[in-house]
Amino acid sequence: MDTIRSVLVPIHREGWKFIAIFAVVTLVLFWVAEPLGWLGVILTCWCTYFFRDPPRVTPVREGLLISPADGVVQMIERAVPPEELGMGSDARQRISVFMNVFDVHVNRSPIDATVMAVAYRPGKFLNAALDKASIDNERQSLRMKLNNGKEIAVVQIAGLVARRILCEAREGQSYKAGERFGLIRFGSRVDVYLDDGMVPLVATGQRCVAGETVIAEDGATEQPRTGEVR
Template sequence: MDTIRSVLVPIHREGWKFIAIFAVVTLVLFWVAEPLGWLGVVLTCWCAYFFRDPPRVTPVRDGLLISPADGVVQMIERSAPPEELGMGADPRQRISVFMNVFDVHVNRSPVDGIVTTLAYRPGKFLNAALDKASTDNERQSMRLKLKGDKEIAVVQIAGLVARRILCEVQEGRELKAGERFGLIRFGSRVDVYLDDGMVPLVCVGQRMIAGETVIAEDGATEQPRSGEVR
């Protein structure tokens, strides 16, 4: 039963129209040439897999920040948050999580907080693994106010094959840690800009699970982590 549940997970509502399109194209391909039809079946199954939206168990202790995306930590470095959020030009610790086309692409809030600013900026579609994707690529930025007047920024960044960023919340919305807030279609990245005193608890190359993996903690005293493949 657990195996079946791990495969037959819920599908994000944004995905059903694409699954239907893939399925119709598959029927046409079967009519044109049967071998092409089987290719269509594979692609339709991949489309359903891409839009999966599995439930997650979120740690809820105060001070924890949770990964907003499935994927791999691409960078941990200091950088100024997007200027359109009005958070100033001072560099903040930034954690970047890169999602490939096989990762779950539903994005979740890292913390309990109130959405104070949403800002969309058009741009390029460079490889999301590149550092300059943070400034050059199309992005949707969200500013979150936490308890104690701390703030973080969460930025959805389009990638090489991503062509649609979906943000499903509005300004003034109160989010819970691990709560779904959006989705990016077909390969992308999510950046989290931390506030002072928030310490990353992950290392570059580490795999994240959205809504479950702790990426940082407010007030942590440990040194930055490093990792190695074993």
């Protein structure tokens, strides 16, 4: 039963129209030439797989920041949050999680917080793994305030293949850690800018699971982590 559940996971509502388009094109390809139809079947299965939206078990201890995206920690470094959020010009610790086209692309809130500002900025579609993608690429940014007054920024960044950022968050809306707030199609990146006192607890190259992997902690006393490929 667990194996079946791991395969037959819920599909994000944003995906059904694309799955339908892929299925119709597949039928046309079968009518044109059967071998092309089987290629369409493969692509339709991939489209269905891409839009999966499995449930996640989120750690709920106060102060924990959870990964907003499935993927690999691309970089951990200090950077200035997007200027359109009005969070100042001081550099903050930034954790970047890169999603490839096979990752779940549903994005989740890193922590219990209220959305203070939502800002969209058009831009390029460079490879999201590049550092300059955070500056040049199309992005959707959230400024979020915690109950203790601290603030973080969560930034959805379009990638080389991605052409659509879906952000359902609105100013004044409150989220619990792990709650869904958006989606990016197809392959992209999510950056989290931390406030003072928040310590990264992941290492570059580490794989994260949205809504489950702890990426940082507010008030942590341990040193930032490093990792090795073993």
